[in-house]
Amino acid sequence: MDGLPTHRRLPDLVVLPGTREELIAVVRLLAAHDVPFVPRGAGTGLSGGALADEGSVLIVLTRLNRILKMDAGNRAAIVEPGVVNAKLSAAAQPHGLQYAPDPSSQSACTIGGNVAENAGGPHCLKYGVTANHVLALELLLADGTMVESGSPGGEPWGPDLVGLFVGSEGNFGIATKITVRLTPLPRAVRTMLADFNGLRTAGEAVSAIIAAGIVPAALEMMDQSCIAAVEDSVYAAGYPRDAAAVLLVELDGRNEAGVIAETEAVAELLRKSGARSVRIAASEAERERLWQGRKKAFGAMGRLSRDLVVQDAVVPRSALPQVLETICTIAKRYDLVVSNVFHAGDGNLHPNISFDATDPALKQRVEAASAEIMSTCIAAGGTITGEHGVGIDKLRYMPLIFDPESLGAMQAVRRVFDPKERVNPGKVVPVHACREWTSIRSAKFGMRNDDRQFNSAFPISHSTLEPVP
Amino acid sequence: MTRGGFEGLDACVHCGFCLQACPTFLATGDESDSPRGRIELMRALERGDLTADDAALAYHLDRCLGCRGCEPVCPSGVQYGHGLEAARARLTTARGVPRLARMALWALTTPGVSAVVYWFARVLRATGLPRLFAGWGRFRFAMGMLAATKPDGKRRYGTVRDGEGRRITPTVPYRPLPSLTVQLFRGCVQDGLFSHVHDATVRTLGINGYDVREVSGQGCCGALHAHAGLIDEARELARKNVDAFGDGEEPIVVNSAGCGAMMKEYGRLLGDERCERLAARVRDVTELLAGDAIKGPVPGAPLDLHVAYDPPCHLLHAQGVAVPPLKLFAAIPLLELVHVPGAAECCGSAGLFTLLEPEMSRAVLAAKIERLRVAAPQVVATGNPGCVMQIGAGLAAARVPARVRHPVELLDDSYRAAGRYE
Numbered sequence: 001m002d003g004l005p006t007h008r009r010l011p012d013l014v015v016l017p018g019t020r021e022e023l024i025a026v027v028r029l030l031a032a033h034d035v036p037f038v039p040r041g042a043g044t045g046l047s048g049g050a051l052a053d054e055g056s057v058l059i060v061l062t063r064l065n066r067i068l069k070m071d072a073g074n075r076a077a078i079v080e081p082g083v084v085n086a087k088l089s090a091a092a093q094p095h096g097l098q099y100a101p102d103p104s105s106q107s108a109c110t111i112g113g114n115v116a117e118n119a120g121g122p123h124c125l126k127y128g129v130t131a132n133h134v135l136a137l138e139l140l141l142a143d144g145t146m147v148e149s150g151s152p153g154g155e156p157w158g159p160d161l162v163g164l165f166v167g168s169e170g171n172f173g174i175a176t177k178i179t180v181r182l183t184p185l186p187r188a189v190r191t192m193l194a195d196f197n198g199l200r201t202a203g204e205a206v207s208a209i210i211a212a213g214i215v216p217a218a219l220e221m222m223d224q225s226c227i228a229a230v231e232d233s234v235y236a237a238g239y240p241r242d243a244a245a246v247l248l249v250e251l252d253g254r255n256e257a258g259v260i261a262e263t264e265a266v267a268e269l270l271r272k273s274g275a276r277s278v279r280i281a282a283s284e285a286e287r288e289r290l291w292q293g294r295k296k297a298f299g300a301m302g303r304l305s306r307d308l309v310v311q312d313a314v315v316p317r318s319a320l321p322q323v324l325e326t327i328c329t330i331a332k333r334y335d336l337v338v339s340n341v342f343h344a345g346d347g348n349l350h351p352n353i354s355f356d357a358t359d360p361a362l363k364q365r366v367e368a369a370s371a372e373i374m375s376t377c378i379a380a381g382g383t384i385t386g387e388h389g390v391g392i393d394k395l396r397y398m399p400l401i402f403d404p405e406s407l408g409a410m411q412a413v414r415r416v417f418d419p420k421e422r423v424n425p426g427k428v429v430p431v432h433a434c435r436e437w438t439s440i441r442s443a444k445f446g447m448r449n450d451d452r453q454f455n456s457a458f459p460i461s462h463s464t465l466e467p468v469p
Numbered sequence: 470m471t472r473g474g475f476e477g478l479d480a481c482v483h484c485g486f487c488l489q490a491c492p493t494f495l496a497t498g499d500e501s502d503s504p505r506g507r508i509e510l511m512r513a514l515e516r517g518d519l520t521a522d523d524a525a526l527a528y529h530l531d532r533c534l535g536c537r538g539c540e541p542v543c544p545s546g547v548q549y550g551h552g553l554e555a556a557r558a559r560l561t562t563a564r565g566v567p568r569l570a571r572m573a574l575w576a577l578t579t580p581g582v583s584a585v586v587y588w589f590a591r592v593l594r595a596t597g598l599p600r601l602f603a604g605w606g607r608f609r610f611a612m613g614m615l616a617a618t619k620p621d622g623k624r625r626y627g628t629v630r631d632g633e634g635r636r637i638t639p640t641v642p643y644r645p646l647p648s649l650t651v652q653l654f655r656g657c658v659q660d661g662l663f664s665h666v667h668d669a670t671v672r673t674l675g676i677n678g679y680d681v682r683e684v685s686g687q688g689c690c691g692a693l694h695a696h697a698g699l700i701d702e703a704r705e706l707a708r709k710n711v712d713a714f715g716d717g718e719e720p721i722v723v724n725s726a727g728c729g730a731m732m733k734e735y736g737r738l739l740g741d742e743r744c745e746r747l748a749a750r751v752r753d754v755t756e757l758l759a760g761d762a763i764k765g766p767v768p769g770a771p772l773d774l775h776v777a778y779d780p781p782c783h784l785l786h787a788q789g790v791a792v793p794p795l796k797l798f799a800a801i802p803l804l805e806l807v808h809v810p811g812a813a814e815c816c817g818s819a820g821l822f823t824l825l826e827p828e829m830s831r832a833v834l835a836a837k838i839e840r841l842r843v844a845a846p847q848v849v850a851t852g853n854p855g856c857v858m859q860i861g862a863g864l865a866a867a868r869v870p871a872r873v874r875h876p877v878e879l880l881d882d883s884y885r886a887a888g889r890y891e
Contacts, residue, residue, distance in 0.1 A: 001509060005482045016499055043500060044485040062498035082498070084489060108485045233544045299484035302545030306479050 002043040002050050003105065003298075004393060005308045006357075011038070011052035016060045020080070020176050023064065027174070028144035030057060036422040037142075039174045041082060041113030044105040046298075046310045047391030049117060049169050049427055056425065059174070061112050067091055068177065075182045076135060076152070081112025081175050088180070097182040100127035103387070104295040115175050118167030120387035122218035122294065123250075125345040127183060129387070131166040138177035139165065142418040146176075154181060164413070169389045170424035172417035186217070186252035188259040191287045192267060194275040195243035199223060199328060199340070202245035203321035205273035206344040209249070209266055210317055216266070219345030220248040220294050226339040226352075229300040230293045237293030243276065247344065248294055297341045298352070304337055305354035309370050312394075315382035317347040326376050327351050334369040348386035349377065375400070395430045474555030475515045477548025481508050487539035487549075492815045493532055496832040501529040504539035504549055511556040521563035530556055532829050534822055535696055536782035536815035541789075550787065554695060561698030570697050570821050578657045578689040578706075587661030594619050594662075603865035607827060610862050614823075617861020617873055618854075620665035627772035627847070628886045629803060648680040651720045651757065654710075654732065657689040658854045659725045666854075669881035670724045670754050676889050677758055677766050681722065686713035692731035693820050695738070707735050711747050721747070724754040724877060726784035726853035727820060733788060753784060754877055755793035755852065765796035769883025771803035776879065777846035777871075778806060779837075779860060781853035782815050794852060797876045801883040809844040811837065816851075818859030830859075838863040841871065849873045 001008050017023040030037050038052035040060050052058035064080040067088065071077060072095035079088060085106040088099045102121035103109055109119070115137070120129045127133075136150030149161035156162060165172050196202040202221055209219065222230070227239045227246060239246050249266055253259045267278045281287040301308050315323050324340065327349075331338035342350040351373055355366045374384060374397055384390070384397040398407065410429050414421065487504040488494050494503035501510070510526050513519040519526050530553070537550045566574075576586045593599060594615055603613030651674065655667060671681045691706035710732070714721055723729035729751055731738075736745030758766040776798060784790045798804055817823060817833035841849060841864065849860055849871050861873040884890060 001483055003482075003484055016497075042485055042488055043483075043505075060498070060500065062494075062500075065498070086489075105485060108488045230544075233546060234541060235544055296486060296544040299482065299486045299544030302480035302482040302484075302547065306482070308482055 002040075002045045002048065004046050004048050004310060004391075005306075007048040007051060007392060009048075009051040009053050011056055011058040012054055014058045014060060016063055018063045020064065023059070023061070023174070023176065024140060024144065024146070026059060027140055027142070030422075031142060031144045034420070034422070036425045038424050039081075039112070039116070039170050041110035041116075042084070042105075042108045044103075044109040045113060045117060045391065046312065046388040047117075047169075047385065047393045049389050049391035049424070050113070051392065053426070061110065061174070064112075064176075065110075070095070072097060072182075074152070075184075076179055077182055078177055078179050079111050081110060081115070081178060083111045085109050085111060085114060092182050093185070095182075096185050098185050099133065099180055100124075100183040101130045101133055104298060106295070111178055111180065112175055115166050115178055116168065116170045117387070117389045120343065120346070120348065122220050122248075122291075122343060124387075125219055125343065126215050126217045126252075131163060133181045133183075134162055134166050134178060135181055136179040137162055137165055137175045139173045140176050141173040142420065142423045147173075150179065152179065167389070168414075168417075169391065169428050171414050171428055173423055187254055188256045189217070189250065189252045189287070190259050190263040191248065191250045191281045191290055192263065192270075192278055193239065193281075193290055194247045194249065194267075194270040194278045195240045196245045196247070196275055197243070198274075199245045199324045200321045201274040202247055203324050203344070205247060205270050205275060206320055207318055208269050208273045210345065212265070212269060214251075214262060214266060216249050216345060217252040218248065218250040219343070221340065221342055221344040222246050222248070222294065222297060223340040225304065225337055225354075226297055226301075226341045229303045229339065230297050232303050233296065233300040235289075235292045235296040235300065237289045239293060240277075245340075247275075248290060294341070298350075301339065301352055301354060304339065305356055307355050307357040309353040309355070309366055310388070310393075311349070311351050311353075311370065311373060312385045312388040313349045313351075313374060313377035313382050314386040315347045315349060315377050315380045317345070319380040319382070320344065320347055323349070323376060323380050323382075327373055330369055330372050330376070334365045336365060336369055338369075338373075343386070346386065347382070390428045392427055395428070398428075398430050472515070472555070473558065474548075474551035474553075475511065477551035478508050478511060480545040481505070481547045482545060483509075484544065486542055486544060490538045490542045492534060492536065492538065492817065492833040492836075493829060495814075495836070496829065501525075502532055504547075507533055508547070508549065508552065511552050514556055514559060521559045527560055527564070530560065532826055534782075534815045534817065534819040534829075534833065536819060537786040538782060538813070538815060541786055554698075554700075557696070557698035558700050559698075566697050566699060567825060570825055573821055573824055574693060574697065574699075577661075578693065580688060583657055583661060590615055590618075590662060600865065603862060605831065605866045610823075610827070610831075610866065613862030613865040614858035615662075616865060617858045618662040621872070621874075621878075627774035627804070627882070629771045629773050648678050649720075651679045651681055651722045651752075652684045652714055652717075653681050654684075654690070654714075654721055654723045654728060654751075655687060656723075656725050656728045656854075659728070663725075663854050663857070663875070666724055666875045666878060669875070669877045670722065672890060673758060673766070673877050673880045673884060674722065674754070676884055677760065679722075679757060682719070684713055688713075690728040690731045691738075692727050695731065696820050700738075703731075704739055707731075707738055707744065711735065711739070711744050714747055714750075716743070716746070719750065720752045720757065721750045722752055722754050722757055724852065724875065726753065726781035726788065727855060729753045730783035730787035753788060753790050753793065753852070755784075755797055756790055758877070758880070759793035759796035766800040766880060767884075767889075768800045768802065769880060769889065770887035772801050772879065772883050772886065774801075774804050774848055774879070775807050775846045776804055776848045776850050777809045777812065777841060777844055778876070779809070779812050779816065779849055779851040779856065781851055781856045782819075784852055785813060794850075794876050797880050798850070801879060804879070804883075807844050807846040809840050809846070811840055816856050816859045816863070818853075818855035820855060823855070823859055834859060834863045838867045838869060842867065842869045846871055848879065850876045850879060852876055
């Protein structure tokens with residue numbers, strides 16, 4: 001189980017190594033016995049990427065949580081994979097630095113998991129995603145060999161293996177030491193909240209800001225049902241409940257005057273695009289509150305319903321208004337609660353469908369609506385994941401955007417690192433759609449839409465969305 | 470059909486935002502020792518996928534401090550404490566209460582028996598031996614806990630004198646306030662080993678316009694029983710207190726955070742209106758002293774002290790009382806609050822937990838003691854007897870030279886230095 005409520009798996013064994021040496025010994029032992037394994041960080045992922053099946057061993061990396069080196073002079077840090085994202089930024093802060101990628105789960109998620117998923121976050125609009133902030137990696141491959149890639153300066157020596165590894169969703173091995181780039185804290189920051197009467201107008205405001213050539217540090221959108229969930233929670237930020245959507249815009253820079261001028265320009269653009277009001281955070285505390293509401297929004301979804309489908313599509317920003325409207329129509333047609341909370345500036349949508357999985361008829365409607373939302377996004381020129389990864393949740397959508405040749409090529413690359421496909425088996429590439437379907441093992445760990453029962457203390461179906469036997 | 474508290478867990482969508490707020494997860498890094506992991510176990514217990522005699526289930530639920538540090542960070546408002554109580558009641562039905570817990574409850578909360586136990590403890594404490602023996606082992610830690618209950622006697626910390634050696638008294642004149650009657654809850658451990666905190670409570674409330682009345686026939690609040698899964702016994706004790714405190718309107722003042730949290734839940738525990746009304750009268754002593762949040766308590770004389778405030782979980786998380794204790798410190802001029810990172814994390818005391826799960830309890834405590842060593846306050850202030858003993862024992866074992874005090878004791882010292890009691 002991880003951050004995605006719809007999937008559960010029960011591994012045969014869970015190992016929690018306490019040191020790098022123990023981790024290496026465990027992986028070598030598993031290699032000697034040819035046992036598949038799945039690395040896991042804090043388990044906040046939203047694609048089921050860290051779930052381990054029966055037959056595999058789950059290696060939990062939370063205890064490898066040391067910051068090995070804080071090199072303020074070279075604006076870099078070396079960390080173990082289990083270091084919590086927010087704790088790294090907190091440790092860098094006294095040096096006037098931060099670790100820029102800030103997933104909403106940053107208070108819990110680990111750098112190792114961020115590397116595996118190439119995690120994004122609100123501020124990645126301006127600062128770039130995880131891949132832009134990893135300089136070097138020490139890797140432990142499935143067969144137990146140690147490999148170093150990257151360089152202290154970040155410029156690849158030879159092919160960019162770091163770039164290849166970041167975002168490989170645990171399919172290439174485990175990063176045992178991660179050298180990250182640290183970024184100076186901005187000297188001036190302004191955060192504002194704009195509220196709108198319609199999702200479409202809010203979407204148009206996003207396009208207007210981007211078209212004006214302004215690069216906000218972050219540009220986030222939340223719709224009405226999401227606002228309600230947040231406002232009912234301890235992270236209530238004072239978002240107007242009657243608004244159809246709010247935009248959270250942050251601008252930062254090296255000097256006060258420039259940021260103030262840009263803030264005024266953006267406020268003006270927002271008003272012109274139909275914002276009912278624009279509120280600029282007057283204090284650091286208010287700014288923090290505005291952000292906490294946004295960052296904890298996913299966790300607050302439990303207030304709407306116990307089960308939740310989380311999507312992660314990316315569409316061209318210019319298509320945002322139209323796509324949002326279509327999602328609304330789909331939600332209405334299937335009579336479902338769809339909440340949108342997402343990185344508008346990147347066009348990275350997170351439509352969340354809240355439902356009660358104990359109602360089988362409802363489950364079918366959710367399934368149909370999810371598929372329809374996804375095909376809408378793809379038709380608009382988008383793709384199936386922006387930052388959550390494919391994992392097991394989006395396996396079924398992979399054939400919608402890749403042909404068998406491309407999927408085969410992906411698998412071939414993976415086999416360079418892990419010829420037996422023992423690390424995180426059955427994720428990312430749907431082997432049944434792949435022409436290069438060669439081994440029995442791949443089939444076994446392929447897309448699991450069978451209705452096989454577990455022989456375990458947790459007799460839970462694979463997914464609340466999968467058919468009930 | 471009532472689900473006995475398990476319904477409080479329904480809102481969990483496993484986002485994992487609770488993990489870093491959980492002292493036991495921070496100690497082990499094991500999901501099963503985290504709120505999210507335990508919620509999964511409790512859900513499996515409710516569904517019947519796991520039985521109450523499952524060893525692994527009991528192992529991880531027993532290792533939960535019940536500090537509820539996960540509740541205030543949960544965006545979905547999961548009622549973890551209610552779920553835990555329901556799960557523990559099932560475990561207790563299945564396997565009974567561990568003998569050690571049974572013995573401790575008998576010795577500490579049975580009227581008659583406990584009087585002898587506390588008398589013996591006070592005699593031992595007076596010899597000064599517990600302080601010498603304080604350390605990390607089971608026996609030595611218990612000695613450290615006992616030593617931490619010792620009042621400071623005539624020694625006063627931080628009193629400020631002028632150039633001629635005279636005490637500096639406040640310039641604010643003191644006018645006696647119209648007095649309001651309140652009833653004092655004495656509790657078991659708090660009464661047996663911390664009667665000096667009761668004395669300080671009565672005196673400081675007196676200065677702030679409260680006439681404190683003793684109430685006969687009261688007893689243990691039942692919190693330790695409820696945490697051990699002995700719901701029926703907890704109800705019996707609660708009923709006794711409801712009868713003792715009667716149906717008046719006076720606030721009931723409690724200076725032990727664990728008892729206060731329990732008593733504020735009497736309505737839910739007993740499920741009737743009379744208990745609901747009684748629960749609504751319960752106030753932590755700091756809530757009464759802080760009065761209206763703007764002015765705070767009557768100021769005292771300056772105390773030149775560096776104080777680290779360690780909010781008890783049952784005050785901060787269970788009762789949601791965060792600001793009133795700070796108002797107390799603000800009423801003492803010159804007193805400086807030292808920031809200690811992670812102060813709001815549990816100390817590992819958690820009622821009988823320190824006795825039943827010493828390994829986890831010490832692991833959680835050790836992290837706090839290390840941070841206190843770095844922050845180096847002269848006094849650690851906390852408003853719960855369990856926390857005073859736990860932190861006191863930890864400081865003594867680690868040879869960190871700081872005393873642990875209830876916040877009202879500091880205010881009491883400040884009032885005495887100001888001559889308010891003369």
